[in-house]
């Protein structure tokens with residue numbers, strides 16, 4: 001089933017009403033690029049950044065953007081009071097965390113600089129985004145990918161502000177990759193892993209039955225689906241939708257036969273194994 005879902009998703013999601021929905025769900029805010037403010041000492045800036053354009057060029061030094069909720073706050077003249085207020089009013093847990101971490105420096109005047117520094121570093125460490133090469137980031141991204149495929153969500157879900165905010169509230173160190181990353185890297189990777197598993201499973205069976213259907217997406221795009229059914233070694237009926245093939249050609253017997261044969265080939269299946277109705 002996972003195959004059905006991921007393949008349908010791959011094929012149908014980019015074609016569905018993405019562009020119509022982009023405007024409605026405020027993709028503007030999701031395309032905001034946030035860069036760190038240079039030469040700053042206040043730890044509150046770990047929660048904020050400045051807005052940059054697509055090339056990473058600073059747009060304004062006077063407006064800070066909250067990394068937790070993407071909202072804009074004035075920081076005229078480098079003032080941080082609005083930033084502290086925003087944190088206190090909108091993210092009380094983070095505000096409390098920042099205050100407790102900042103209040104830990106040793107009391108001794110000798111130690112003040114040396115002992116406060118590690119505390120600040122540890123605060124920053126806990127706030128900085130996970131490394132994209134690290135296991136934690138990969139595990140979280142795999143979970144998002146699985147959710148998109150399993151629940152057949154359109155890929156643009158990752159650009160929706162509510163979804164992004166939910167993930168931020170679960171783990172503020174996680175930075176969601178772009179929609180393109182999901183469509184071109186993460187989902188194909190999951191699809192290939194699943195495909196490998198299903199091909200291995202199918203290689204063990206001797207006979208299978210198949211059903212096929214032609215259907216259209218909401219945008220009128222034609223697809224040909226192909227599903228195999230078989231009984232496994234434990235006598236359980238198993239079903240896998242192997243393909244939802246985009247088929248923008250005339251639905252003649254010859255075209256449909258070609259599409260079905262290419263599906264069998266694609267999945268290393270031999271048509272002679274098919275159970276036929278006599």
Ligand SMILES: [Zn+2]
Pocket residue numbers: 066067068069070071086090091
């Ligand atoms: Zn915020």
